[in-house]
Amino acid sequence: MRLGAMAWRTLMRSRRRSLITCFSVAFGVLLAVTFTASADYSYTSMINTSARMGLGHLSVQHPAYNETPTLDRRLVEAETVRQAALAIPGVAAARIRIMGQAMFASGARSQGGSFIAIDPGEERPGENIFLGNLVEGACFVESDGHGVVVGRKMAEKLNLRPGRKLIFTLADKNGELVSEISRVSGIFATGDDAVDGSLVLLPLGLVRDVLAYEPGAASLVALFLADHRRAAAVRAELAGRLAGLSGLAVRTWRETQADLAGLITVDRLFNYLLQLLVGLVIAAGIMNTLLMSVMERCRDFGIMLALGMTPGRIVRLVLLESCWIGLLGLLLGVFLTLPWYLFMSRVGIDFSAQIGNDYSAGGVLVDPVLKFALSWQTALVIGAAVFALTMLAGIFPAIKAGRTVPVENLKRV
Amino acid sequence: MSRLCFAISLCLVPALLFSLLAPARALPPEEAEARAILLEIDELWRASSSQGQVRMQVRTANYTRTLVLETWSKGKDRSLVRISAPLKEKDTASLKSGATMYTYLPRTDRTIRLTSSMMMGSWMGSHFTNDDLVKESRLSEDYAPAITFRGERDGERIVEFTLTPHPEAAVVWGRIVMTVTDRGHLPLVAFYYDDDNNLARTITFHDIKELGGRRLPTRLKVVPADKPGEYTELVYESLRFDLELPDSFFSLLELRRR
């Protein structure tokens, strides 16, 4: 008789027990998917949100800009960089921006803050979270005009509304202080008070003039990728294509948003640890079942050995049983998890009523909706890990079964 | 005449002058006349260079302080102010060169270039912001004057000007209203309004005397509208005009000299 079929029949002999064991494997799958997919979703959404807050998934900047972002550190050939970046597959958008600190004043009130100078003709809410959260007015349309978009908190503090005058003062590339007038064209509200109270969008052309930058110069080119996991690959590719240009550096979000990268790393490790512990409990359950089953079949094994079966084949038999449990469990797991996953990846659970919309982590706004996202690679890893755990749990019972001494066992009832 | 201190108090004067110097523009007669009179006022204070001594008294809800300042100026862009009393702050100095301001701090022997974040900070504890000082020489380009009243007020014949910022001008004020005597065109009072047309501060001019060979108000008082009881008062104790001051006098080296 073939061992596989034999193992199957063994399992079927005590269906309830096998079913519960398979169910615990399935539960493991459900659990791993829940933990991993919700974490992956929130990491991806944090990384994308963070990219939309100014620096992109990748940014090409002056080599020292990331260390200390001052306005004298600029990228002169921004347009060349942009064109080179757009030619790389996977780069969805490339935006030229100037980012720095400025002083904003209106009437007798004033406030320090930071600005992102953008080309309004190019920028879309998909790459610019602030444009996606306008609550009043609209974005300015001219790159050399005087329109600005300010955050709601700053608007409150400086008593601004669309049409109002706002003076900004900044240090140009030579360190000279320069002021320029602007008029509020729109107001955004992201929900994060720190951002809404200090950030202003300015027109790129105007800021270039004010700073006396070369035409085409900027702080950085922000690149947006369809999939943030390709950041390192695109960086390598782009660095190769830009090898001829000096005075620039390509940085991934992990470097420009080191806080966020650190947060994600720590969170992921914590998550793995918790999953590992639950996995151990599940493995213990499987081992328990197999041990019990092996123990009560001592007599059977004794007979088998007496009939000429080798201990090695008995080991393989028990391993095949755990293999079947693993496969069945995975199958059950897919059936259990799929509807849950589909619901969570499409609809999700909205926690904004509980925590509000103004929650940020690592300096990045976080979506208060719990959703799932799982790549097929990760799904395969989860399946493989759960199966490996099942097989691992089968090793000790299998060895135990292989060590059965035929004569002695025959004597026992 | 100390350009800097007058810059502080009479920001508008050079402003008017330089708008007049701006290339020929077809002005309506009203505005042309306004500019002509204001040029006259500006001529009063204007000189190629100046040197003076000023006593500045600052009164706030929390402190009252008196400083004696020594000031130098040249042209519209260069000025140097050094504290000569009290002893504790002696030699603290401010240098303005173009749009850049530096502060020298003798205690730590450091020169600090003012950054944008300090622009709205108080200048030497007074009711002037650093921004007021930096902006004064730009005012010429920033405002359009108009005569809005001429006649008798409080028993004195006066001319009232309203300065409206150009739409493109990077200034915080919504408008400035200034009153001068009809005869001699000496300034009496200036009101600064914000964008919402609320009064933000008032500068009044007193004690017309002869100093450095010119007849001009020697005491001015700045009163912020939102802080009752507070003021900054400047009293000119001496003034000299048209001295020989080399450009190198307004350098970082000179700033640190004690």
Next chain:
Amino acid sequence: MNLLSFALKNCKRSPARTWITIGAMAFAGAIMIFYASLIAGWLAAMERNAVGMDLGELQVHAQGYRDDPDLYKRIEDVETLVAALARAGFAAAPRLFSGGLAAAGNASSGVQLRGVDLDRERELTLLPRHVWQGEWLAAEDPAGAVIGRKLARILGLTVGDEVVLVAQAADGSTANELFRVRGILKSVGEGVDRSGFFLGAAAFRSLLLVPDGAHQLVVKRLDGSEGLAVATSRLARLLPACEVRNWQELQPVLARLLAMSDISLVIMLLITYVAVGILTLNTQLMNVFERIPEIGVMKALGFSPWSIFFLILTESAIQVTAAVLLALAAGLPFSFYFSANPIDFSDFVATSSTIAGVALDAKWYCVVTVDSVLLPVFFLYLIAGLSILYPAGKAALLNPLAAISHR
């Protein structure tokens, strides 16, 4: 015959099965105990970092200071007040604040200048222990300053560098002084990271000419069991002239976030419990159903259904108790070990980070609380008790003949 000794005998009759059952439950229990202490540690760390880092449990300000901070709105008579608060069961530390400008080389940046009470701050908050490079402030080094991480980056400063501080003193004069960077903090929150400039209170007072008073008192309950709301109103009654706020009022978003994170961690704990539950259920089922012939014999010998039922329950209770003891013996040492030696992820992270303004430690401590031990134990009993009911009932109602020939 005594039920207990009979049950014990039954357990001993097939030691392998008994030990497998006990072993599986003990393992699950040990993991649960460890897991619960990990989660308790995480929650405690969140709250400790959120509240204990800089915010403090309660804050006291002079009326109007919070709306419009200025150097002159101070709480007077601080020493008397702190002493009075100590008698009333509160520990308090005064803090002083002012805006200023820090300059180093060609770079300068606006800072929030903070004067801290060197001895008391250490008792109340974790800031003094949250230094990334260098050391915290010390009384014998009045020219030493501790600054935020991003500020250090903006100004290009490292420990030992000189930095000039400029601010407007209380008399309107320009205060300026040279300091040496003594320490750079880990990430504490955007505000402190970007603009925090810490001095000893004495250095702050002599620099800004503020001889007495404080802008803020950070307050902690001496009796941690007193409710926060109760303590807040009690403190407010003690200080009628001041504004008293607790951290939940000061940082409502943070309070909500912590509440949420409590819930989500409890959900994760429940998930572990479910895994343990499945395991326990299976062990208990097997334990009875493998012995059906044996039980049939007992019934045939005249055992009543009830006595069979209780016998099985007692056996199960013995096994669970053994499992719990083993679980405690195996799980608690782990928990205690990791409460002293945290699981350290800091090698994986280049920098320190924050979640919603809460400093995130890359070190994970376990915290062993009564709950983190008793809840898993209770749960193990509960789930074992529930899952034994069905097989025990079934066994009690067995037809002896069918049972004996079962298999």
